[in-house]
Amino acid sequence: MLQLHTTKIECLTTSSEEAFIARLSENDQYPLPLRGKEIFLAPETHSGKLPDGFRAYFILRKNLDSVEANQDFPNVFIIPNDQHYLRDGDVIRFDPKRIKLHTLYRKNSQHNSLLVTERCNNYCLMCSQPPKDIDDSYIVQDLLVAIPLMRRETEEIGITGGEPTILGDDLIRILRALKNYLPSTSVHILSNGRNFANIDLARKVAGVKNHDLMIGIPLYADISNIHDYVVQADGAFDETIKGIMNLKRHGVKVEIRVVIHKQTYERLPQLAEFLARNLLFVDHVALMGLEMMGFTKANIDELWVDPIDYQPELVRAIDVLARYNMNVSIYNHQLCLLDKRLWPFNTKSISDWKNEYMPECEPCTLKEQCGGFFSSALFKYSDHIQPFSESEMPTKNAPQPTL
Amino acid sequence: MALASTKFKDLDFFNQSLESGYKLLPFNFIKLDDSRYVITNIAGEYLVITKEDLYAVANKQLCPGSPVYNTLKSKHFIYDDDSSVALELLALKYRTKMAPLANFTGLHLFVTTLRCDHSCPYCQVSRQSEDKAAFDMTPEIADKAIDFTFQSPSNEIKIEFQGGESLLNFEMVKYVVEEATKRNQTENRDLQFVIATNLSPLTDGMLDFCLKYDILISTSLDGPEELHNGNRPRPGKDSYEKVMTGMQKVRELLGPDKLGALMTTTKDSLTQAKPIIDEYVEQGFSSIFLRPLSPYGFAIKTKSFDAYQTEEWLKFYKEGLDYIIELNKQGLYFIEDYTALILNKMLTPFGTTYVDLQSPSGMAISAIVFNYDGDIYASDESRMLAEMGEKRFRLGNLLQDTYEGVMLSDALLGPLEATITESMPMCNDCGFQNYCGSDPVYHYATQGDIIGNKAFSGFCKKNMTIMRHLIKLLEDDPEARDVLLSWVRV
Known part of the structure; x- marks a missing residue:
């Protein structure tokens, strides 16, 4: 797992800076007029003096020996070795006073996600990012600075929370920045969809006309009271359904995301039929394994079911969705637990920075094709993880579900 | 309950709104055989239920939260105080069904x-x-x-x-x-x-x-x-x-x-x-x-x-x-077109x-x-x-x-x-009304009346028999069901 936050930073010289957003540069030949806005990240190959004029300097602890850091520059910092993944073009938020470094964007990653607020109007039993009821509106201001620094060719940017729609017009401001500075970047928002029950918000979001915008919205049951229980909010089901309809009315792509756990697996086939008959027009359905983060750990007894035990329900659900020609994927599952008929639907979906494999996986011959685990899965995972050997390699014509 | 803290409410809390009872949404029903009925909602979704369950539905005796209750709620035959979005979804589905008319x-x-x-x-x-x-x-x-x-x-x-x-x-x-x-x-x-x-x-x-x-x-x-x-x-x-x-x-x-x-x-x-x-x-x-x-x-x-x-x-x-179903089981994808038309009406929103x-x-x-x-x-x-x-x-x-x-x-x-x-008389309350249609010229030719008495109508007999037959195949013959489902085009 990559450490996207750190406080283990040492200031070599002096600093009086307030928190700021900046892009990292490994280029010691960088044009002088631009240096003032960037942080020089001393590359492994760097030796000798630090270049003039950068706003700050980061030296990875293990590279310290080769760098002549004893200059009179202010703002020279030693960052811990776990920040080795940082590269030229990455965008960070740095608070020298509180010595906090937070990576906002990694140029070479396919999994950049912007957390836009920690507030939420749901309180899901299995929330991996427990909401905080705080004023975090500074985040929006930071992101509006950060977005123009991102690589224009970025393929996709995620927006997550909290509940992004709580920001209202500030969310529109972020979407507009993405539209203007990253005009060919796909945007994927994770939202519970409730605020889109207000059609004005759906209209405004659609009005930004982002390139390839999709909103991922969770639906945990075909039955209102079960969904409301899972998200701990009475009336949420109705608002979410209305939100989905409003978004589609305005031509915004919608993805339905279902986290499979003890409270949701039994009605998975019925939920699939509900989707096929009522919301056939959604653009993607993702059936997802549980992430052992946040509230999930606390509510583990109410949530944990070994994936091997819900295979019959998952097979039936996928059968229905595929038969109705819906675009469906399985996320966050390990191949050795999945019914072979489901393999064609399995997608490697876990963000690179938190994707792991277990010791049992060591000899497995299918690791490359497998989604693997969230790093948090060390807390709890199936007892049935089994490495595949050479003879079990799938044929090219993977078995299809019987429809 | 083993929820982590009092910050979380248990399922019973969210089930409270079920206690005030449920309301019926418009649906038709028709006998399938001695023990079972087909019920269809106005968007053409069907369910086969026992005679006892049908009586229980109509007499408001269903147990809230029971599997049959949830299935009826999910398929929009009933709704309760917990959720009213069924009405909007039904309207959406009805519009979708009727959309070809506007063309x-x-x-x-x-x-x-x-x-x-x-x-x-x-x-x-x-x-x-x-x-x-x-x-x-x-x-x-x-x-x-x-x-x-x-x-x-x-x-x-x-x-x-x-x-x-x-x-x-x-x-x-x-x-x-x-x-x-x-x-x-x-x-x-x-x-x-x-x-x-x-x-x-x-x-x-x-x-x-x-x-x-x-x-x-x-x-x-x-x-x-x-x-x-x-x-x-x-x-x-x-x-x-x-x-x-x-x-x-x-x-x-x-x-x-x-x-x-x-x-x-x-x-x-x-x-x-x-x-x-x-x-x-x-x-x-x-x-x-x-x-x-x-x-x-x-x-x-x-x-x-x-x-x-x-x-x-x-x-x-x-x-x-x-015979055609047998051919399909033998590996030949071959469709009976009239059956496929009816299946599409039964099994898709269109x-x-x-x-x-x-x-x-x-x-x-x-x-x-x-x-x-x-x-x-x-x-x-x-x-x-x-x-x-x-x-x-x-x-x-x-x-x-x-x-x-x-x-x-x-x-x-x-x-x-x-x-x-x-x-139409005898169609309006028919359990298959959603899947069927009208043929005024046929009825005029055979009965001298564009509506006709459906009890003597070959059109009605033909369609009712086919629809019952198809639903029985879908319910009772898993292999035939697989074949029939493969004919549905979405």
């Missing part, structure tokens, strides 16, 4: 001539000997028909040439295709042409023309040679041979996807379900439409229609369907443009017929009836009447209003 007329049938070289006893139109040019469509009529066609608001315009034998007046086919294509340069509709033909007059020149204009060919194939030639007599008794030669040419030049065939069931067909289907399989078709005999034209005059009852046809249909399975009837608003002499008919069957002297479904004439005059005439609006299944 208005798509299929336009041009009868280029009544002349025909065949003398099939079941023919729905009086045949004429080949030399009577008086029964040919003239350019003047064709121009008017094209004008009329393009007044339809539908984006999808299909022009189908019929007869007689349409190709006996190929000059007119050519004229209409060229003129309509020219017209479409400014109209920009999705325009498609189909020639219905027995293929005997087909020449290479005609095929070149079809290739140029991407025209589909629809022919008649009643089954194996002996049956086909018996059903479809022509001088030389070589109808089958002509069809085979013609189909081969069409496949070679236009490709197999441009070729379709329809069969008509006669008394002789009834014992030959398998050979008929085998004929279609051998000819490389991927589907067959097991059609009942229509009670029109010669069919009534020659008593062919009385020759066998609906009951016998249903036996034929079931035997054929069983409606159909198939004329006989619509509410109101699809007459003129799905398909409309322009006869060689300019007479406008509500359907092909209406034309048949008129050829027998009953002109009730003649809506007007291209030379005398305007589009508005025809489409807003009492002769059309009357039957349309009367044939909305949601309000």
